Amino acid sequence: MKRTSDTAVVVKLYLHGKISQHCECLAPQAGCDEVEKMAFWEEMNLQLSEIPVEKRLIIGGDMNGHVGRTREGTEKVHGGWGVGERNDEGKRLVDCAVSFDLAFVCTWFEKKEN
Template sequence: MVGCELEEKERFWSELDEVMESIPTGERVVIKADFNGHVGEGNTGDEEVMGKFGLKERNLEGQLVVDFAKTMDMSVVNTYFQKKATYYVEDAI
């Protein structure tokens, strides 16, 4: 989503919200995607949705991922495990 216009990003997140709302309550959902978002190191203020092992600095796309996880009561799961510096996995919800 890096390089996309803000309007296109907003449309994407709005459509993803609609898809999530169509899923019955109680169903488990895993979203595996490359959002080109970096949620950043640490989790101060976001402990309810992520661990402290993110990489890099948080960017706009990473903030959108964190906000989405909060709204949907989900987690950014790859931040709960420490990764080797040479191995980088994009943030997934």
């Protein structure tokens, strides 16, 4: 386990003969100042860049963003079943997913609006 900051921890798990890396995060809320948000995303990008591409990576936690339903230009990372509109924090999430070739698994399945 590697605690990367007050808001993130990376855990390596050995499951079924393979190493899986889990990053649990708590991103700054929408109302936090931009300096705090930028510091979080810089740290997140640094941590993700240190994980080898061939390793499994699962990111969980509360990223405090909405990726929305629109997937235009992000079809590789977004399944099209998001809810609502993408907000600024969601844009940061999408940018991160595109940069590190990650996917929003929850957007590949239809959900109820409520």
